[in-house]
Amino acid sequence: MVWNSIREKKSEVKSMAAGKIVEVHSPGRVSSDISGEENLKSEFNRNRDKDLAGGMEILDLDFLLGVVESTAGEDKNDVAMRRLTFDELLRRDQLDTIDSNALKVYAINDGNLYGKVIQCEAMKVLTERTTRKNKHSI
Numbered sequence: 001m002v003w004n005s006i007r008e009k010k011s012e013v014k015s016m017a018a019g020k021i022v023e024v025h026s027p028g029r030v031s032s033d034i035s036g037e038e039n040l041k042s043e044f045n046r047n048r049d050k051d052l053a054g055g056m057e058i059l060d061l062d063f064l065l066g067v068v069e070s071t072a073g074e075d076k077n078d079v080a081m082r083r084l085t086f087d088e089l090l091r092r093d094q095l096d097t098i099d100s101n102a103l104k105v106y107a108i109n110d111g112n113l114y115g116k117v118i119q120c121e122a123m124k125v126l127t128e129r130t131t132r133k134n135k136h137s138i
Contacts, residue, residue, distance in 0.1 A: 056088040061097065064089055069102040079113045086118050095125045 067085040086106065089095050095103075106114055106122035 065097060069099050071102055071105040083114055090121055095121060
């Protein structure tokens with residue numbers, strides 16, 4: 001049978017390979033090269049010290065407001081960009097610069113597009129504006 005011949009071949013390969021040990025090295029690197037290992041470690045540590053969390057701070061306030069205030073559309077990429085931008089404005093403590101009409105959209109959160117945190121922060125800003133408006137009118 002075919003099955004028996006396959007099993008015999010596998011057992012032959014296993015018995016032949018069991019006695020052989022092959023040492024594998026990466027190309028261009030010798031195991032006795034200690035200075036090369038130290039260079040790789042220092043390069044790895046240097047890469048760990050890079051600032052990989054930053055990036056949004058280079059964006060101008062006008063650009064961020066343009067993204068946050070254009071609330072039309074429910075495309076998942078558009079919603080994701082608005083969420084990220086809203087979070088950046090929250091981090092910068094600049095939510096008070098967003099237009100009230102846009103904040104209403106985030107506070108109502110129709111379709112639960114933006115999440116509870118963004119909804120709550122939008123409500124806080126709108127409430128603060130309402131209390132300031134009422135204090136000035138009295």
